[in-house]
Amino acid sequence: MVNAYAALEKGEALQPFAYDPGSLGGQEVDIQVEYCGICHSDLSMINNDWGMSQYPLVPGHEVVGRVAALGSAVTTLQVGQRVGLGWYSHSCLHCEWCMGGDHHLCLSAAGTIVGRPGGFADQVRADQSWVIPIPDAIDSTVAGPLFCAGITVFNPIVQCGVQPTDRVAVIGIGGLGHLALQFLKAWGCEVTALSTQPAKEAEARQLGADHFVNTRDPEALKAIANSFDYIISTVNVSLEWAIYLNALRPKGRLHLVGVAPDLSLPVFPLLAGQRSVSGSPLGSPATITKMLDFVARHDLAPQTEIFPLAQVNEALAKLRSTHPPYRLVLKC
Amino acid sequence: MVNAYAALEKGEALQPFAYDPGSLGGQEVDIQVEYCGICHSDLSMINNDWGMSQYPLVPGHEVVGRVAALGSAVTTLQVGQRVGLGWYSHSCLHCEWCMGGDHHLCLSAAGTIVGRPGGFADQVRADQSWVIPIPDAIDSTVAGPLFCAGITVFNPIVQCGVQPTDRVAVIGIGGLGHLALQFLKAWGCEVTALSTQPAKEAEARQLGADHFVNTRDPEALKAIANSFDYIISTVNVSLEWAIYLNALRPKGRLHLVGVAPDLSLPVFPLLAGQRSVSGSPLGSPATITKMLDFVARHDLAPQTEIFPLAQVNEALAKLRSTHPPYRLVLKC
Numbered sequence: 001m002v003n004a005y006a007a008l009e010k011g012e013a014l015q016p017f018a019y020d021p022g023s024l025g026g027q028e029v030d031i032q033v034e035y036c037g038i039c040h041s042d043l044s045m046i047n048n049d050w051g052m053s054q055y056p057l058v059p060g061h062e063v064v065g066r067v068a069a070l071g072s073a074v075t076t077l078q079v080g081q082r083v084g085l086g087w088y089s090h091s092c093l094h095c096e097w098c099m100g101g102d103h104h105l106c107l108s109a110a111g112t113i114v115g116r117p118g119g120f121a122d123q124v125r126a127d128q129s130w131v132i133p134i135p136d137a138i139d140s141t142v143a144g145p146l147f148c149a150g151i152t153v154f155n156p157i158v159q160c161g162v163q164p165t166d167r168v169a170v171i172g173i174g175g176l177g178h179l180a181l182q183f184l185k186a187w188g189c190e191v192t193a194l195s196t197q198p199a200k201e202a203e204a205r206q207l208g209a210d211h212f213v214n215t216r217d218p219e220a221l222k223a224i225a226n227s228f229d230y231i232i233s234t235v236n237v238s239l240e241w242a243i244y245l246n247a248l249r250p251k252g253r254l255h256l257v258g259v260a261p262d263l264s265l266p267v268f269p270l271l272a273g274q275r276s277v278s279g280s281p282l283g284s285p286a287t288i289t290k291m292l293d294f295v296a297r298h299d300l301a302p303q304t305e306i307f308p309l310a311q312v313n314e315a316l317a318k319l320r321s322t323h324p325p326y327r328l329v330l331k332c
Numbered sequence: 333m334v335n336a337y338a339a340l341e342k343g344e345a346l347q348p349f350a351y352d353p354g355s356l357g358g359q360e361v362d363i364q365v366e367y368c369g370i371c372h373s374d375l376s377m378i379n380n381d382w383g384m385s386q387y388p389l390v391p392g393h394e395v396v397g398r399v400a401a402l403g404s405a406v407t408t409l410q411v412g413q414r415v416g417l418g419w420y421s422h423s424c425l426h427c428e429w430c431m432g433g434d435h436h437l438c439l440s441a442a443g444t445i446v447g448r449p450g451g452f453a454d455q456v457r458a459d460q461s462w463v464i465p466i467p468d469a470i471d472s473t474v475a476g477p478l479f480c481a482g483i484t485v486f487n488p489i490v491q492c493g494v495q496p497t498d499r500v501a502v503i504g505i506g507g508l509g510h511l512a513l514q515f516l517k518a519w520g521c522e523v524t525a526l527s528t529q530p531a532k533e534a535e536a537r538q539l540g541a542d543h544f545v546n547t548r549d550p551e552a553l554k555a556i557a558n559s560f561d562y563i564i565s566t567v568n569v570s571l572e573w574a575i576y577l578n579a580l581r582p583k584g585r586l587h588l589v590g591v592a593p594d595l596s597l598p599v600f601p602l603l604a605g606q607r608s609v610s611g612s613p614l615g616s617p618a619t620i621t622k623m624l625d626f627v628a629r630h631d632l633a634p635q636t637e638i639f640p641l642a643q644v645n646e647a648l649a650k651l652r653s654t655h656p657p658y659r660l661v662l663k664c
Contacts, residue, residue, distance in 0.1 A: 270611030279602030
């Protein structure tokens with residue numbers, strides 16, 4: 001039996017929940033969970049915000065652990081190996097997107113906690129292709145959030161072709177944004193943090209920001225017109241997007257990873273400056289591997305606060321009600 | 333003296349207008365105009381729709397002619413050479429955009445008819461860098477519209493990295509769209525025409541469309557979900573953009589060259605499918621040259637109807653009131 005924490009109904013507090021995982025598929029791997037990050041998407045799934053939750057729901061999709069068992073056809077992993085698992089746990093491997101290396105765009109990709117039990121548990125199961133070895137240089141207490149928050153902001157840096165010569169900006173310095181600042185600084189860019197909270201300036205600079213702009217200051221906002229080759233928005237609220245389009249230099253791109261409400265965009269700045277607006281979800285296993293190597297080489301890390309799994313409801317309450325240090329992680 | 337046709341005041345009919353062009357700058361070229369296309373932007377400038385018109389206003393920015401005089405520093409052209417000139421006539425040559433080959437993004441690029449007299453005349457003046465030799469294979473009666481309508485839809489094919497393996501669609505089969513269909517077909521793509529006018533189907537197919545979709549048919553619109561790698565919109569009206577975002581395959585791009593009203597866009601299809609929305613204006617001299625070579629090799633041409641310059645007001649009336657053959661051209 002797997003010992004987990006689950007919401008038995010929509011929106012309920014988590015409680016101990018044991019289940020029989022059944023027999024292991026040939027391509028599957030069981031991971032003995034050591035740490036699991038808590039993500040806002042876990043809250044959304046507990047609350048069925050996206051209409052795709054099934055209960056009992058075991059959250060947890062920022063998993064760090066050791067390979068506990070291998071399906072008969074698994075060739076890429078060994079028992080005892082330290083691995084991570086993120087939002088996706090399965091994809092078809094055969095469609096054009098999987099075959100093209102874009103497994104995260106596979107139309108039948110399955111979420112780790114969508115109709116399956118996740119990582120708030122002593123064990124979790126996934127297809128071998130989504131179970132990614134973690135380089136020794138990355139500590140287990142910080143590795144988990146890389147598999148969801150991290151890849152969400154790292155994937156677009158790769159996919160959008162961000163260059164080390166680019167001037168870039170990050171909107172929102174939270175769980176995603178504090179990783180984006182670190183990645184972009186290590187990428188070689190000139191980095192600006194855009195935040196509504198002036199109190200975050202010192203920390204943003206420590207994380208890698210060369211500049212900090214308080215986006216509640218209309219004068220400061222005016223001054224960034226025509227400044228950036230690339231802006232990544234990590235927020236899920238409506239902004240006055242025209243300001244950010246105009247903050248792009250010609251050929252610049254505004255990239256969204258936060259699920260914001262509908263955008264209202266003026267067309268003229270797009271046309272006149274040959275600018276673009278885009279979005280992306282998570283990233284492929286190959287890009288996760290690339291990210292982990294980059295993180296290890298540059299000694300980057302999410303800022304985390306650790307809770308024991310038994311205090312998962314306290315941790316969820318903290319995530320709901322306050323601005324905790326950037327990522328909360330459960331010791332499982 | 334140059335003999336032209338000008339609007340003396342906002343919105344007025346054009347009338348004969350002679351002016352002294354003054355002395356020729358060292359980098360400048362005088363072109364003896366043979367043909368000049370009529371563009372909707374000429375109407376917009378006559379009406380001061382964009383608040384940047386100066387009167388008397390001589391329209392005309394799709395010029396075909398012969399080099400009549402060379403400034404002392406001109407090294408790239410010869411008197412008598414057949415050349416064309418489009419929306420831009422000057423740029424600084426020294427900013428990062430000009431130096432990077434993106435002269436059309438130069439912040440001080442000057443429009444051929446913005447504060448200068450244009451090509452509805454026997455002569456027009458421009459900087460040598462925007463005066464582009466026309467390959468012999470392209471007929472003078474059809475070359476003009478390539479310099480504005482043509483480059484507007486050709487530039488994004490190059491800049492967006494459209495591939496011959498892509499499935500593409502063109503929204504709006506008019507002056508721009510009928511060229512986009514030809515370019516994309518010759519580019520090797522699978523091409524779909526998207527139009528509100530079913531009567532255009534046969535012509536669209538002749539121009540290069542493999543498929544035709546009547547966008548007033550809700551069922552036909554539903555059927556194109558997840559179909560295209562690239563959609564270029566040539567229209568200047570509001571569409572239900574969510575439909576076109578969802579008509580993109582993963583990683584697809586919706587590219588606008590028509591000055592539409594503000595866009596309202598749902599974020600989820602951008603994020604989930606790693607899609608983008610972008611825009612662009614015209615193109616650089618290097619890209620115009622590339623387009624002309626491509627047009628000559630593939631024997632492409634805008635569809636034109638010719639008017640003598642003295643009937644310019646009749647031609648403008650036709651452009652205003654009806655759907656003429658795709659581009660009108662003045663014989664000057």
